[in-house]
Every structure is written in structure tokens, then in C-alpha cells.
Amino acid sequence: MAVVLGPNRYGKAETRVVRVTRDGQTHRIKDVNVSVALSGAMEEVHLTGDNAAVLPTDSQKNTVFAFAKKHGIGAIEEFGLLLARHFVGSQPAISHARVEIHEYGWERITGGHSFVRTGGEVRTAVVHSDGEGGDESVVSGLADLVVLNSTGSEFHGFARDEYTTLAPTDDRILATAVTAQWRHRGIDTRWDDSYRAAREALLMAFAETHSLSLQQTLFQMGRRVLEEQAELCEVRLSMPNKHHFLVDLEPFGLANDNEVYFAADRPYGLIEGTVLADDAPPAPAAWN
Numbered sequence: 001m002a003v004v005l006g007p008n009r010y011g012k013a014e015t016r017v018v019r020v021t022r023d024g025q026t027h028r029i030k031d032v033n034v035s036v037a038l039s040g041a042m043e044e045v046h047l048t049g050d051n052a053a054v055l056p057t058d059s060q061k062n063t064v065f066a067f068a069k070k071h072g073i074g075a076i077e078e079f080g081l082l083l084a085r086h087f088v089g090s091q092p093a094i095s096h097a098r099v100e101i102h103e104y105g106w107e108r109i110t111g112g113h114s115f116v117r118t119g120g121e122v123r124t125a126v127v128h129s130d131g132e133g134g135d136e137s138v139v140s141g142l143a144d145l146v147v148l149n150s151t152g153s154e155f156h157g158f159a160r161d162e163y164t165t166l167a168p169t170d171d172r173i174l175a176t177a178v179t180a181q182w183r184h185r186g187i188d189t190r191w192d193d194s195y196r197a198a199r200e201a202l203l204m205a206f207a208e209t210h211s212l213s214l215q216q217t218l219f220q221m222g223r224r225v226l227e228e229q230a231e232l233c234e235v236r237l238s239m240p241n242k243h244h245f246l247v248d249l250e251p252f253g254l255a256n257d258n259e260v261y262f263a264a265d266r267p268y269g270l271i272e273g274t275v276l277a278d279d280a281p282p283a284p285a286a287w288n
């Protein structure tokens with residue numbers, strides 16, 4: 001039996017950088033978490049300990065900070081492309097770079113320099129690059145987009161067995177925390193506009209779908225994104241069912257007409273699915 005080295009990569013994970021852009025007394029904030037992973041001709045460092053081809057992960061961290069200063073941070077997809085192209089173009093041993101960025105939102109309170117963190121939602125992007133002119137792909141998305149419909153949701157007609165105790169219902173709370181990723185057909189995209197439109201499509205589909213199951217709602221959300229944005233071809237969604245159970249108030253002589261619920265955090269149903277256009281091109285590296 002021969003033992004060989006398989007696929008490998010290395011990099012600096014979770015470099016947290018806050019970039020303040022100062023326009024007189026009016027400031028703008030970009031708050032991001034950047035993870036870099038590089039791969040290429042890395043056999044020797046694994047097999048013999050020869051570090052000649054290894055760009056230190058500390059250097060990768062410093063590059064993130066330097067690029068934040070030199071180029072600013074606009075759309076995270078564009079910032080990711082800049083970093084990925086740099087690492088492949090500047091290091092002969094590196095043939096592929098993966099950059100994942102999470103962005104945390106802030107909005108201005110008043111004046112020019114006071115901000116409040118916006119909710120728990122996180123904007124995400126994953127960029128893969130073999131260098132400018134080579135194969136490149138971008139996946140955009142979001143995580144922890146918490147949504148709730150207080151009515152307009154049913155669940156009945158489901159399979160039953162000897163362990164089934166769940167009662168069917170024609171009126172329930174439907175709540176979830178959406179994690180979604182969508183892939184672009186190309187990289188010639190107005191990233192911020194595309195993100196806002198995709199997010200709005202997800203929200204409107206959730207709000208406007210009379211739901212018979214969370215699976216049905218998931219499909220309608222992905223479908224709305226693709227129907228409204230021709231530059232996107234596939235959406236992946238992961239949606240935990242944040243269960244809300246009616247509280248039995250009869251012991252206290254009180255009726256509960258879908259008014260008082262217990263919000264359970266676990267266990268929870270987890271619904272995941274992919275919605276794609278039938279002419280979607282083969283999935284790029286960033287998708288896999």
C-alpha cells in the first residue's frame with residue numbers, strides 16, 4: 001500500500017477588520033470577517049517540511065488589512081475578488097484562492113459618526129479564483145435572516161406512524177432563520193444591487209406565500225429570487241423550523257385562541273433545499 005497526499009489547502013481564518021471611511025464629519029463603516037484558503041504546489045511542505053512555497057498565514061492577515069486601506073471595502077464580492085486574484089498572481093506556488101467574507105451591518109443613529117448594529121443578519125460571499133483571466137466564481141448569500149408569519153400557515157395531511165403525536169393545524173405561526181446562498185452566472189454584476197434584490201425577493205415570497213409546509217415556502221422563496229434576477233441561476237436554502245406551540249391555559253380557566261405561544265429553541269425541524277434554473281451552467285468551484 002502506498003500512502004499519498006490528497007487535496008489540501010491552508011490559510012488565515014476569520015480576520016476581523018473594520019474600515020472607517022471619513023468624508024469630513026460623515027463617516028461610513030464596513031465591518032467584515034475574512035477567511036482565506038490557498039492551494040497549489042504545496043506537496044513539499046507536507047512531505048518534507050520545506051516551507052519555501054508557503055506564504056505565512058500572518059502575511060495573509062496583513063494583506064487583508066493593507067487592502068482595506070489601499071482599496072477600501074465596497075461590495076464584499078469585489079473585495080474578495082481583489083484578494084483572491086492578488087494571492088494567485090503574486091505567489092508562483094499558489095494556483096487557487098478561496099476567500100469567504102461575512103459582513104455585519106451598521107446603520108447611522110444620528111449625526112455623522114454614531115452607529116447601531118443592525119439585527120443578527122449577516123451578508124456572506126464566497127469567491128474562488130485561479131487568477132485574473134482564469135476560472136473565477138462568486139456565491140453570494142446571507143445568514144440568520146429571522147422571519148415570522150403570525151398566521152397564513154398550515155400543516156396537515158402528513159404521514160403518521162405509531163409514534164406520531166403532532167396534531168394537524170390550519171393556523172399556526174411559521175418562523176425560521178434563513179440561510180441562503182445564490183450563485184451568479186458570471187462575475188460582471190452590480191453586487192450590492194443584486195444582494196438587495198435577492199434579499200427583498202426572499203422576504204416578499206415568505207410574506208406572500210400561504211404556507212402548507214415550510215418546504216413549500218422554501219421553494220417559493222428560491223423561485224422568486226430566480227424569476228426576478230436573470231443573472232442568478234441557483235439558490236440553496238437552509239431553514240430551521242422555529243416551533244411555536246400553543247400554551248394550554250385551560251388549567252387557569254383561560255381560553256387560548258392562537259394568542260399565547262411557547263417559543264421552543266430545540267429540537268427543531270431543519271428544512272434544506274436547492275432551487276435552480278433548468279438552464280443553469282455547471283456548478284463552479286465556489287458552489288462546491
